[in-house]
Amino acid sequence: MADIAVFGGSGMIGSRIVDEALHRGHTVTALARDRTRLPHEDERLRVADADVLDPSAVTAAARGRDVLVSAVGGGDGSGHRRLVEPSARTIVAALRDLREPPRFIMVGGAGSLETVPGKQVWDTPGLPEDVLETMHAHGDALEFLRGVTDLDWTNLSPPAVIEPGERTGGYRTDTDRLVADGRGNSRISAEDYAVALVDEIESPRHRNERFTVGD
Template sequence: MATIAVIGAGGTIGSAIVVEALAREHEVTAVVRDPARYRGEGVAVAAADVLDPADVARVARGQDVLVSAVGGGDGPGRGRLIEPAARALVEGLRSLGGDAPRLIAVGGAGSLETAPGVRVWDAPGLPDWLLRIMHAHGAAQDYFNTVTDVRWTVVSPAATIEPGPRTGHYRTSLDHLVRDEEGRSWISVQDFAVALVDEIEQPEHIGERFTCAR
């Protein structure tokens, strides 16, 4: 059993990760901005701001793994989030020194290659709001790639991720988009959570990004 803190536990992906980890009898802390609004059960609940390294260090202390499931948007409201959050996560964990837990961050699919030198975000017709999120995740990934003193893993989903069945089946790659025989790249939120918790239990990608799809 691992102790796991999930930042963004109230979101679609974060809540699925919590459910999957609990089903495997891990000890989970749900980390959210407003604990009064959190509706999950069977977990400890903590408040933290992912952009505050001191908050990150506080909720990460004593955990085996810190999961960051934030980053669904990068625009109005709180403004830029994804790449600054990556830096705050690393800074917070660095402050814990040798006691820092492993970091697993949910990434994006935009920077995955679809052909040599071609990435998902190069497809024509993508809306500006989506490109902004894709490139924010790409900037976060570029930053993680420079980090050598924190144990990190980024898990990028398929091109399409949405609620669906939990089958427990998925395929992986490193920096190349995973597609089926018809060219589709899809995974359910539930199977994405399976892949992420599998990585917690059987680490294979420390210091690198991998992606998963059905």
């Protein structure tokens, strides 16, 4: 079993990653702003406060762990700009201070995924500026990670739509292409996204690269 720390552990995606990891018997430290959204009775769950933009706090949270997951989000587009790519840089810097850094898995975004050759999701006409800002924040974080060669990292992009729903345990994967059905629908439940992420923790297939999932 793995010892996993999850930044953003009380969020829509992060809380489901915490639940899925606990369900499979892993030990989890949830670093969360809202503790009321976390399970209250599980002997394998620890809850802590830590600023993901504080290198020393991240180093302390990561020390001795097998995996560090970042599922942080900044609310609106400007919030993502201030948090997502800067947090990736902070986490990488913090992990480099550890003699045995954990594997780093980052919840990514769908904007940089390819829809057709030469076109990405963020090229779709009519997207609101706030949505584009969020997409490019995640894209900047991915671009930064792709230049990191001295750590073990993975970026997991969701499909176009991710929302609370049913845990089916099923999903399809790709690397840089948006996963969609025959009618162009691209979606997954947050529960099945968490299944895919914990599967990657247990059976690594995408070291030092981005992959994506969808129903």
